[in-house]
Amino acid sequence: MEKHINWEKINGLLPVIVQDATRGTVLMLGYMNREALAKTQNEGRVTYYSRSKQRLWTKGETSGHYLAVCAMSLDCDNDTLLILAEPQGPTCHTGATSCFHAYDREPPPGWPWFAQLADELAARKNADPATSYTARLHARGLTKIAQKVGEEGVETALAAVAGDDDELSGEIADLLYHLTVLLHARGLDWPAVLARLHERHQGIGLHPEGANKP
Numbered sequence: 001m002e003k004h005i006n007w008e009k010i011n012g013l014l015p016v017i018v019q020d021a022t023r024g025t026v027l028m029l030g031y032m033n034r035e036a037l038a039k040t041q042n043e044g045r046v047t048y049y050s051r052s053k054q055r056l057w058t059k060g061e062t063s064g065h066y067l068a069v070c071a072m073s074l075d076c077d078n079d080t081l082l083i084l085a086e087p088q089g090p091t092c093h094t095g096a097t098s099c100f101h102a103y104d105r106e107p108p109p110g111w112p113w114f115a116q117l118a119d120e121l122a123a124r125k126n127a128d129p130a131t132s133y134t135a136r137l138h139a140r141g142l143t144k145i146a147q148k149v150g151e152e153g154v155e156t157a158l159a160a161v162a163g164d165d166d167e168l169s170g171e172i173a174d175l176l177y178h179l180t181v182l183l184h185a186r187g188l189d190w191p192a193v194l195a196r197l198h199e200r201h202q203g204i205g206l207h208p209e210g211a212n213k214p
Contacts, residue, residue, distance in 0.1 A: 002037055006078045014081055018046055018059075018091070020098075021070040021084035022191045023115035027091040028099040030059075032081070044069050046085060065089030114176075115190070121177075122184050134181060142185050148178045 005014060013031040020027055030048035032040065036056050039047040046067035047058040060066035067085040074081055092099045127135040137145050152175040159168040183189055 001041070001072065001074065002034060004074060004078050005037075005081075007034070009077075010079050013049065013051070014079070016046075016048065016081045016083060018067055018083045018085050020112075021086055024111040025098050025115075026100055027067070027085070027087060027097075028059075037081075040069060040083075041072075046083060059091070060088065063089065063093075065091065067091065118180050118190055121180050122189070125184055137178075137181050138185060142182075145178065145182050145185050149175070149182050152178050 007014075012033055014033070014037065016030050016032050018027045018030075019025065030046075031051060032047070033049040036047045036049045039056060039058070043058075045058055045060070046069060047056055049055075050057045058066070066088045067083070068088060069083055069085050071084040072081060073084075087097075090097055092101070094101075121134055124132045124134040125138050129136040129139045137148065152171065156168065156171040156175050159171045162168075180190070183193070
């Protein structure tokens with residue numbers, strides 16, 4: 001990768017965007033020189049070049065909140081790097097999830113928001129059942145949660161057949177909610193499902209019924 005970078009164009013400092021590999025959240029922006037890039041590739045942790053301190057610094061070297069590299073990609077002009085990483089704790093020095101603090105308030109609808117919602121639902125698992133529907137579902141047990149998933153699945157199918165797009169969207173939202181609760185009840189989460197989906201379809205196209213399909 002290093003040999004493809006247009007170091008002269010960027011005066012020896014490569015802008016590097018880090019994105020949460022699981023949630024899609026943009027975590028931070030920093031800069032790397034050749035040495036920082038090499039250290040990042042060799043150690044698997046994001047290391048930047050500090051323009052203020054004039055030295056290399058590995059994100060998390062003080063806090064322990066490292067950014068474990070999952071994948072790296074140069075842009076089309078070979079002058080900006082995108083890193084997908086697994087954050088091991090908050091990324092921002094303020095303790096926020098992201099240096100772009102809008103993510104810690106109310107991100108727009110999308111995968112980062114859904115991932116945040118899933119985290120909130122997981123936290124409600126042991127909440128007071130008197131104040132939380134999610135906690136009440138967990139208190140009633142796995143069988144009840146599975147029953148609700150089945151009911152919502154049937155209602156989703158009926159809405160699809162009825163041809164009411166607004167109703168269908170609402171039923172799918174209900175189904176996703178109850179599926180999320182079911183995953184948490186079994187000690188699983190959406191990244192586990194996505195990993196299985198990726199494994200199943202890697203290199204064979206996106207057919208939902210398995211690797212033996214064209």
